[in-house]
Amino acid sequence: MNPAQVLLFAVGGLSNAAYLFIVAAGLSLVFGALRVINMAHGSLYMIAAFVTVVVAEKLGIALGFWGGLVAALILTGVVGAVIEVVVLRRVYREAHLVQLLGTYAVTLIIAGLVRIVFGPNYRTMKVPALFSGSLSLAGFSYSVYSLFMILAAILIAAGVYLMLYRTALGRNIRAAVSDPELLSASGIDVARLFTTVFVIGACLAALGGVIVAPSQAVLSSMDTDVLVLAFAISVIGGLGSILGSLVGSVIVGEVYSFGLQNQYTNQFALAFVFLIMAAVLIIRPWGLFGTPEQ
């Protein structure tokens, strides 16, 4: 493997990491503040991807991508709010078993509905003209869209950081992460805060789904496929930590990308990801950047 190849695979890994980070950050944010693992997170991502493809089909690719972005954010935001109010509010105090099952039920419902509405077949869409084409470097070509995905992920990471550390909302979210009881005693409308956090998480899932739509086939099994990777990332980085999601997604993206390149490991590229996840859980259950639970 020469340096130019390494660069190629590394950039490929980063573009995987890009959309995975956006999705995992939402999962981790929701877990940090609400202490709930949202099994339906991948479903929100899938809804957004399908909505983007359909809007792009209707409006044409140039306008469709951005129209899809807006439509997907609005729709998943609303669906997220409904899930929070109807399901999660009733299970916050329950054992994590009930929370897993409750959000899992939502996954089943959304999976069925997506197949009813959009049909069982996979869909594809073109890359918007703005990001089509490729750049050539050291004998290999890099698609502009994958570079755009990396840039988008960096912007979103910066946005989430600013939201958490520079706004009143972010301050409340961080308070909820560190001490939920104190927060409810401090006069903040916790119910509204939780709904807001969940909607933000849903919108991050949606952003991931929109960005991934032009780069992959949009399938009705993409909900659980991305969910299990988002779990791996959040666990490796530490549930509840956005920085952890960033590092975790780079690890997962790169391991997968490099694992695929070797003829002996390419069939087990995913197994490596989960072996790392298992190792982290055994040695440091709270992840690389998380904090141990009391």
Add this chain to the structure above:
Amino acid sequence: MFIAFVLLIPPLAGLHELANPDISAKFEIFLATSAVVLALWAISYNLMLGYAGMVSFAHAAYYGVGAYTVALLFQRFHVPVLAGLALAPLVAAVFGLVTGLAALRAVRLYFSLLTLAISQVLFSIAFGWYAVTSGDNGIHGLDVPKQLTDFTVLYYFVSAVVGISLVLMFALTRSPFGAALAAIRENRERARAIGINVKAYELAVFTIAATFAGVAGGLFALFQQEAFPEMLYWTQNAQPVVVALLGGTGTFLGPAIGALVYTLLDNLLSKNFPYQFDVLLGAIVLGVVLVVPGGFSALPELFTTLRTRFRHEPEPGEIESGGESIERADVGKVVRIEAVQADPAWIERGEPLLVVENLSRSFGGLRAVQNVDLVVHAGDRHAIIGPNGAGKSTLFNLITGRLKPSAGRVLFAGRDITGHPPHTIAKAGIGRAFQITTIFPKLTVLQNLQYSMLAHRGRTVRPFGRADRMFREDAMQLLEAVGLDRYATLPAGQLSHGDQRAIEIAISLALGSRLVLLDEPTAGMSPFETGKAMELVRRVAQEKHLTLLFCEHDMEVVFGTARTVTVMHQGRVLTEGTPEEVRANLDVQKVYLGELEAEAVV
């Protein structure tokens, strides 16, 4: 009735075909076979979910391992399918044990996520290791043994295997082993404190569940004649979970009913409305989680509740206990009960039983316990007092193994127990009543005591016999003596606060430990109850050779009960002596006066 129904399916299907030639009896029998296998799979899942309160994402993987065992042995080594079926549970058990050892390094949510990772690794191997497993093609075309080619015979054979597995699992759930699982599900903390090695039992039930999932997977390979990698994918766990929830996780055969309903729904809907079927399943799971936590088997109860509400009949309501049980306690009776008896102490009265040397523990910068030396003599009644934050509860947690000390040693009956896990310390002879009531809320009051006696005497390793018949007399006697017998069959969590405190004390006595630690035993009791409870504890300790170590805020209780008093302040031992000496100590007065002044200023 259930057995009769299972036996009658083939003739009924035959009649159905006679009456309506459009219907294939073969197909109905085939469906029944798959329902029976699904029932086994779901019930084995429920051993974890319903009996031990564990959510695993790896159960489908062991089901797949069972199927692949049969398929690979047949394809690679021409091992007959029935021989493969006999090996399937063993192979699944090995996988369950090895992966379970890893999975149980984590708890609760992290355990679930770890099983998810394990399941995905196993799936990747089945999917990716093309040379051995044929990858995504799976393995097809297994030979069914000649004797089983007939659908009806195959059905009866599968049912018989499932039947035997269910009988074994049922026996397990009622055995002392099952009692330990119930205890863990209800309250891990208390389970440890009565001497249950929580991790070991969880590993055991995880492995046993994997074993039976292996049987189910092997049967799947037998009647479907194939194995494929998707069987191991983590989302496949939805099936046993949904089935168990449908039927109810609280009853043994509930998931079997769930399997029947699931198979019928699946057959009715999934051909024409496959996606609607998903939505329906999701709605059912959501309904069960949010509205009917008991599943179908709890529907009659739900119906009764709804009817009473609809007719505006007064609801029966939760049966409230008055909280005055302890007032009726008959101390003389307790003293006569032989079950409550410390092990014949080889240490003479007055010899040191518990020795704490230079014990320290800090949390971050806070030194909760600093260089504490303490000797508790056999047969003594030793109180630890001190203002809030003096480190009393931390000291108790260090002695009982709930916290690990940063420095120092704890010796019990001459043995170094520093840093040992809570269950071995409990087994060694230190019983405990917690400051915050720590009982098994959904078990009956009687079971609370029975299971504590079982666990402490090391009986819960037995996978046979009936836990509810063991120590029944002893537990009942103790309940009568402490005035709780009227509530023996009620779930302990329904009793009032005072009565739950009485259960807490009764559990710590029922263990028959040589040393009993009581952390504010009478917190929240009325003065009369307090007096009675302490009289009980004092007399039992005296007659049964128990040694008491307790903390308490109520000075009257302390000076009326203790023969030795240790005063702690800011994590250190301030002084120690007889009640009279301590009362006369100026430093002690200062500490308590200082405390009072501080409170007055606030």
